[in-house]
Amino acid sequence: MPTEHRPRPSEEDEPPLDKDEFAAVYGQNYRPLLGYALWRCHSPDDAADVVAETFAIAWRRADDLPPGDETRLWLYGAARRVLANHRRGERRHAIKTAMLRDELAVLPTASSDTPGLRYPAPRRGRQPGEPAPDRTYRRRRAGPAAQAEDDGRLSHRGVQEGRLRKLL
Template sequence: MARAPDAALFERLYRSCYDDLLRYALRRTGRPETAADVVADTFLVAWRRFGDIPAGKSRPWLFGVARNVLANQYRAERRDTDLAARLRHELSGAIVTAPEVPAEVPAAFATLSATDQELLRLVAWEGLSTEELAVALGCSANAARIRLHRARARFAAALRAPSFTK
């Protein structure tokens, strides 16, 4: 039966091995934030598998865990890189054509807040209904309708502004 984690023992293990594991990870990643993640994940495994740590051999056991954590991170990075490359290749042929609109439309649109712009894009470009907009925004359908109405009103006002009319 695995022994339950003892907070005091774990803390001693942490304090005695943290710096060594951090240096190990830094030498292999070269990035402090990645090294910190490796060490954190290593100690998370140690906490969860506290009963599996061999008596008197905790330091080398932790290095083995850190090695596995690094290997998992490298595999994940490779998968991400491969996926990004595949997507770039697949999307390289995609053609997006902007609709022809009078110059004052994008200029007036640019005066809106980022929130208003996103609301209008979700409805006009992505074709979301008010109910779908509510789901995307994480609010009620009524709140989505009100936000959309106000964004449309601000856009109309921007279009009517003297700087955009001829």
């Protein structure tokens, strides 16, 4: 069903709604829209998000807002579409979560009957003696100290390799 839109204002015309007029539309329609969203959503947080998104759409499309009492009907229509998008997002999230849960369920787990199965611990930073990821960048940034480390004279924070072996 095609909707009838007001023509976009030209530069010399006034915008369809200024901030004060939009604030009046917001004040008149916030509570009814919030009630509608609370009735249709599972949580108050989701309802607040729906109302916020609906008014953001109304602000962006202020030239499409009909005058008078039809404004609230337009806002309800926008809120209905925002709710539909929200439900689609929830469905996608639930499907992807179930897929991930199923995928993780088939992975082996470490237990007492499989003593050799261990997952490597996550590493943080560079291990002693491990080359830097980008030596040319480090040489430019740090100068001679980084060059000495890359040449093997120093390995970890300025400690000589032989001394580091004795400490470990």
